[in-house]
Structures are given as structure tokens and as C-alpha cells.
Amino acid sequence: MISYREAIERLLAPLSVLPSESCALADAGGRVLADTLTSPLALPSFDHAAMDGYALKAGASTGGGSEHPVRGSLAAGDAVPGARSSACEIMTGARLPDGLDAVVAVERTDVLQAQPDGTPRRIRLLDDVTPGQNVRRTGSDVSRGASVLAAGTVIEPAQIMLLAALGITRLAVVRRPRVAIICTGKELQTGAPSPLRDGQIHNSNGPYLVAELRRADAEVVSCVTVDDTVHPYVAALERAVEAGVDMVVSTGAVSMGRHDFVPDTLRQVGARLLFHKVAIRPGKPLLAARLHAGPLVLALPGTPMAVAVGARFFVAPVLRAMAGQGGEPVLHATLASAQHSKPGLRHFLRAALWLDEQGRLQARPLDRQEPFRIQPFAHADAWVVLDGHAGDFASGMQVEIASLGLAATSLSIGAATGGRTDRPSRCAFSRDEPR
Incomplete structure (x- = not known):
């Protein structure tokens, strides 16, 4: 038996980043950027007005009380005439004409003369105007050639907005x-719902893994259920290899019982x-192996919470490594109830999160932590991770926490009771901090 950290090192050491492919921006949501992107243009790409008002040349003649003739009007998207020196009516987003370098807000002027249609002809300034006032300068957001997104960035709506701009x-x-899932166990019922026969259970591990992997932007090539014998399992492995998968995740038959055939079969x-x-x-009992044909195999115990832990703390790091992403951030919360763990084991506990009156993040492991229980998992906000070097964890200690799912971008925070599940707010974190 090895430590969790050593297991992760062995698991990730031989992995390489998967090849890249071209993707339309419209289809890029959730995908991982393969290369660092540099900007093909400046953003903004021209000096433009930050508000409705009048563009003019700031200087000694633009003090408060000064009067200026207004010639022309520009709205966003209008073609800009040549260089000019007189004031010009301008709308938010319109390009500044050459020779003008400031914008005075319309409410900080008095209109002295106007044409019959309301277009101003002469204005008075209520305040002094300085160069650059109310002007969005070229490249003030992004300069041409600047690195805008690093390789390994997940493309989310904010990134799509930037790239579209x-x-x-x-x-x-x-x-x-590409991932294949193999669930083992003759007791598992799959397919169309029907009355369970004596000793049968519904397969929950398969649907859970499919949902989590898809949410983490993996391609689930197949999800099959086989009985507790060698040949169907080997046949499923062979089909996965033929399909060109990068990883096989199996559940069950990996411990020490007489029917736990997976370790010997893989050998x-x-x-x-x-x-x-x-x-x-x-x-x-979790096992990791590399098939001679290439795919990684992660064989998880079949108990539901063992599957959830295996997915979150072993499958997720593999997916990040394959995508060229760095380690996850290490997050902490204050332990709200004392816990006793078996020394030498790293414990993963389902927990509720909330903010106390001082705004500090609190974590309380839920009752009924037995690994066969699924309902507490459905009501949890996060995992609490207790390091294996200690046995007793007192209330008030800082402990590591992790989001429930593989695609970890935020943590749910429950209500102040620590028991409700309406989750009114989110606790976000950066991807750039190393784990």
C-alpha cells in the first residue's frame, strides 16, 4: 500500500498532453486551450468616446466657461472625417477624429445654439477639459501582440467574449x-427499468461516471456492464483499445475477495x-495499470463513495494532465466539528460549507459517512480531506477542502445551518495556484 501522493506521482509521471485540434469559437465552450494565444490587434483598436458628449482639442482654450462651435456629429460605427480642430458632437463608442483628444460629457455643457432638428451648433463648457478625458485609448485593454490566454486555460463565456472581441x-x-467505462457485477441491472430480481441493484456508478466525465469535457466512448468473470471484462478492454481510448475506468472486483478478478486479469x-x-x-483497493496497447486503466472499488473518491481524486488529475493543465489550487476551510480519523490513511469526507458571521468559510462533515451511502453525497457541498498523518482533528482547525465534481471551478456554499442544500452563493477560486 502506498500513500496518496506517491500514487498520484506514479499516475501522472508518464502522462503527456493530448494532441491539439482546431475548433470554432462557437463550439469552444468548456474546451482547453492548447497554445498560448496572442492578440492579433489592439483592444480598443482606436481611440473612442467613453460617453456621449463633445470631442474637442483640450488646451488653454478649453477652460470652464469657454464657448465652442460644434461642427458635425459622430455615432459609433460612423466613418470618421479627416483631421479637425473644432468641437464635434460624439456618441459613446464613436471614434475620435484626428486632432481631437478629449470628450466632455453632454451634461457638463450648455447648448447655446442649435439647428432646427436639435443638433447643437454652439456649446459652453461648465468645467475645465484635460487631454484624454473620457477617452478610451487604443490598446488600453489589450495591446497588439500581447499574450491574452495561456495554454491550459478552460474556455468559458468570459474567454469567449474576449476572443470574439x-x-x-x-x-x-x-x-x-477518450474514456471507456466498465462496470463489473452480476448484481447490476442496466438498460430499461424493470423490477429487480432477488439480489439485484440498479447500476448507479455507470451513470455517475458518465455524467462527471462529460461535465469534465471528456468523451465517453462507451459504458458497459459485465458480470464477475474474466472473459467479458477482457472483451470490454479489447473493444476499448480498438476504439482508441486514452483511459479505461472500471468499477468493482478490485479488492481481495475470491471474485475480485480484475488485478490478476490485468496482469x-x-x-x-x-x-x-x-x-x-x-x-x-484502487488500482492503476497501463495496458500494453497504451490506455491507462483506473480500476476503482465498486462501493459508490469509493467510485466518487476515485473519480474526483484520481481520474480528475489524470484529465488535467492530459489537457496540459497545472495542478489544482489547495483550498482550506475551518473544521466546524471535531473528527477522528485512522492514522496513516487519507480520509475524504462529504461536507457542508457555509460562511460564518465573520465571513470565514466553515466545513462540517456530514453524518453517515459510510461509503455505501449515496444520499449524503447528493446533499454535500464539498469534500473535506483529512491528512493521514494525524488521528484527531479538533474543531477550529484549518483543513483542506475540494469541490465535489471533476470539473472543479467553484465550490457550493450551503446555508448557515450547514445542513440546507439551497446553495445560495458560490466560492470561486483561481486555476493558477499550484496544488
Whole structure:
């Protein structure tokens, strides 16, 4: 049995970033940027008005009380005439004519003369006007040639807004990891709902893994259920290899029982075992191997919370490494109730989060932490991670926390009772901090 950190090191060491592919910006949501992007233009790409008013040349003649003739009017998108020196009516977003370098807000002027249609002909300034006033300068947001997004960035709506503004319509993204799921167990019922036979249960691990992997932008090539025998499992592995998957995630049959055939089967097909058994709870029997044909195999115990822990704390780091992303940030909260853990094991506990009256993030592990219980998982906000070197964790200690899902961009925060699940707010974190 090895430590969690050693298991992750063995798991990630041989991994390389998946190849890139071209993607339309409209389809890039959730994808991972393959290369650092540089800006093809300045943003803004020209000096323009920050508000409705009058463009003019600031100087000694533009003090408060000065009067100025107004010649012309410009709205956003209008073609700009040549250089000029007289004031010009201008609307927000319109380009400043050459020779003019400031904009006075319309409400800080008096209109002295106007044409019959209301167009101002002469104005008086109520305040002094200085160069650059109310002007959005060329490149003040993004300069031409600047790096705007780093490789490994997840493309979300904010990034799409930036790239669209820069006129970028296609970009190189990392190919989605291809994953096959194999659920083992003759007791598992799959397919169309029907009355359970004696000893049967509904397969919940498969649908959970499909949902989590898709949410993490992986391509789920297949999800099959096989009984507790060697040949169907090997056949499923072979189909996964033929489909060109990058990773196989299996559930069940990985412990020490007489029907736990997965470890020996992987050895028989020539897989190279990276580790078997990790000092964690739940999920200790977890196994990782590399098939001779290439795909990584993560064999998770079949108990639901062992599957959830395996997905969050083993599958997720693999997906990040394949996408060329760095480690996740380390997040902390104050432990709201004392916990006792078995020394030597890294414990993963489902927990509720809330902000106390001082705005400090609190975490309370939920009751009923047995790994077969699914309902607490559905009501949790986050995982609390208790390091294996200590046994007792007193209330008030700082502990590590992690989001529930693989695609970790934010944490849910429950109500102040720590027990409600309406989750009124979010606790966001940066991706740039190393784990």
C-alpha cells in the first residue's frame, strides 16, 4: 500500500498532453486551450468616446466657461472625417477624429445654439477639459501582440467574449480525452427499468461516471456492464483499445475477495501495474495499470463513495494532465466539528460549507459517512480531506477542502445551518495556484 501522493506521482509521471485540434469559437465552450494565444490587434483598436458628449482639442482654450462651435456629429460605427480642430458632437463608442483628444460629457455643457432638428451648433463648457478625458485609448485593454490566454486555460463565456472581441474565430484546443467505462457485477441491472430480481441493484456508478466525465469535457466512448468473470471484462478492454481510448475506468472486483478478478486479469493481459492499494478511505483497493496497447486503466472499488473518491481524486488529475493543465489550487476551510480519523490513511469526507458571521468559510462533515451511502453525497457541498498523518482533528482547525465534481471551478456554499442544500452563493477560486 502506498500513500496518496506517491500514487498520484506514479499516475501522472508518464502522462503527456493530448494532441491539439482546431475548433470554432462557437463550439469552444468548456474546451482547453492548447497554445498560448496572442492578440492579433489592439483592444480598443482606436481611440473612442467613453460617453456621449463633445470631442474637442483640450488646451488653454478649453477652460470652464469657454464657448465652442460644434461642427458635425459622430455615432459609433460612423466613418470618421479627416483631421479637425473644432468641437464635434460624439456618441459613446464613436471614434475620435484626428486632432481631437478629449470628450466632455453632454451634461457638463450648455447648448447655446442649435439647428432646427436639435443638433447643437454652439456649446459652453461648465468645467475645465484635460487631454484624454473620457477617452478610451487604443490598446488600453489589450495591446497588439500581447499574450491574452495561456495554454491550459478552460474556455468559458468570459474567454469567449474576449476572443470574439479580438476577432478570433478558430483556436487550437486539446483533444478531448477518450474514456471507456466498465462496470463489473452480476448484481447490476442496466438498460430499461424493470423490477429487480432477488439480489439485484440498479447500476448507479455507470451513470455517475458518465455524467462527471462529460461535465469534465471528456468523451465517453462507451459504458458497459459485465458480470464477475474474466472473459467479458477482457472483451470490454479489447473493444476499448480498438476504439482508441486514452483511459479505461472500471468499477468493482478490485479488492481481495475470491471474485475480485480484475488485478490478476490485468496482469494476465500484460498490463503494467503502477500501484494497487492506496492509503485512503474510502477506496483503498484502487488500482492503476497501463495496458500494453497504451490506455491507462483506473480500476476503482465498486462501493459508490469509493467510485466518487476515485473519480474526483484520481481520474480528475489524470484529465488535467492530459489537457496540459497545472495542478489544482489547495483550498482550506475551518473544521466546524471535531473528527477522528485512522492514522496513516487519507480520509475524504462529504461536507457542508457555509460562511460564518465573520465571513470565514466553515466545513462540517456530514453524518453517515459510510461509503455505501449515496444520499449524503447528493446533499454535500464539498469534500473535506483529512491528512493521514494525524488521528484527531479538533474543531477550529484549518483543513483542506475540494469541490465535489471533476470539473472543479467553484465550490457550493450551503446555508448557515450547514445542513440546507439551497446553495445560495458560490466560492470561486483561481486555476493558477499550484496544488
